[in-house]
Amino acid sequence: MYDKKTVQAAQRLVLHDSLRTYKVKNSRFNLAGQAKETPTKKGAIALFSSKESMQKSHGVVVTSFEALGAIADRMTHWTPNTFNWLGYTQKRANVRGHREDNLAQINTLVVDIDFADAQERDAREQEVLGAVTVADLFIPTMILRTAKGYHVYYVFDHPMFLRKKRGQFPVLKAAQKMSSFVRQWIQERVAGVDVGCNNFGIFRIPRQDNLVFFDAHMLVQVSALMKWSQYYATQVPVTKPDNRQVISLAPDEGRQVDQAWFKALLEVTTVKSGQGLARHNTVLTLALAMYQSKISQQRARDVLDVFNSNLHDPLADREVVQCVRDAYSGNYRGAALSYVQGLLEQWVPNFSGKVVTGMGWHKFAKPRSERQYSHAHEWRRDVLALINRMGRDSAAVAMSTRQIQSELGISPASLNRVLKQLQKAYQLKKVQRGNQPTLLTTVTMLFKSAMVSRQAQSQAWKGYLTTLVPTIATSGYDLPLWTLVAVQKRVNEAPPWEEETRRQTG
Structure with a gap:
């Protein structure tokens, strides 16, 4: 069993200094201590005293670590990711505001693993421990034992701050995808993962009676998890909402250059430099679409020269040439669905056309056997x-x-x-x-x-x-x-x- 000091350290580690140090009112500390409060904006979390209270949203809003320390050992659930604000309905009947679009920052991913009962939970503990080291790279920061399972926390090395861009929350979407892939990875290795629960909702709070593993140095690097997620996205089957595999179009009707997304990206002029889905990736994706559509390499260079010239911040000509060479190297079949969707979200957020699955979306390889x-x-x-x-x-x-x-x-x-x-x-x-x-x-x-x-x-x-x-x-x-x-x-x-x-x- 961990001591109370370690449990409190675990709680603070998850929240990444996102709350005030002292209560705004009725603080036990003197005004001089409160005057040293960091002037940066702080957020709020919600705590609940039981699962039944959580289901009814009967909770307590906390905006300081002083208040958290005073009541945490009497609470069973919390929101480990911090909101911009939280409040109450009339007569303080319910907590309100704990919506994803009100998140200020994402501090951690949490995987909920449930079994039929406590007996099965204990019998399958080693199976769980073997499954939660994602890709033999990402290790949980802490594990909590619940009534019938476990809550597995992967705390980020730094929070993912949410900013609204063109009516969208790109960071939230990226975090949702990472959370989905982590859950899918674990689900393939141990049954019982709740893949449908809210990615950044309410989970068990660390306490002395439920904390079975904690190491403050096991922090997951956000950029590394994002890169792994991009790789993992290419390895998992593309599915429809009813879990049926997406069917590729026939060669004569699956040209990617004829699809709406290609034309939409080709008209964008605001693509900027930077890591991830920026200029280089956009040019390469367009080149791959032309390769899949059997457009000549010279024609692809001409088209992309014009596209690049229209950008407010264009690539160097040699980089465009290299992208075309890479696309036509024979190592690829066409533009990948995950990258097209990411580019549209980033640079064409109001895109309303269908992203049709062409030949390059999903390679229907033969079974390994x-x-x-x-x-x-x-x-x-x-x-x-x-x-x-x-x-x-x-x-x-x-x-x-x-x-x-x-x-x-x-x-x-x-x-x-x-x-x-x-x-x-x-x-x-x-x-x-x-x-x-x-x-x-x-x-x-x-x-x-x-x-x-x-x-x-x-x-x-x-x-x-x-x-x-x-x-x-x-x-x-x-x-x-x-x-x-x-x-x-x-x-x-x-x-x-x-x-x-x-x-x-x-």
């Missing part, structure tokens, strides 16, 4: 799953490459390439100790092992990070030293899937 070769991402997933399964509750496992080849049926050359990719992304670590067999460890294995014995494993976490990122050894932190931000910077630099999505990640 019917193919002679497996994709690199499939082998990476298989290798990690095998090592995690063989390791069970251990912090490391002795496995030879010959054993992995035998278990998976993978060739030596492919296995060697996959192992290098996993190590490059810090998803896998080799430990060599003299003449002993090489040990393999993953983030999932270390996380599960730490859950079993946090104190005993704290040095293992430190040693793992020190060998990967030597500067952490002198960072001055007290144990535990795990900081996912340092590791995830490597994801931004060269993730193992970089070659698969390099030209379409901004």
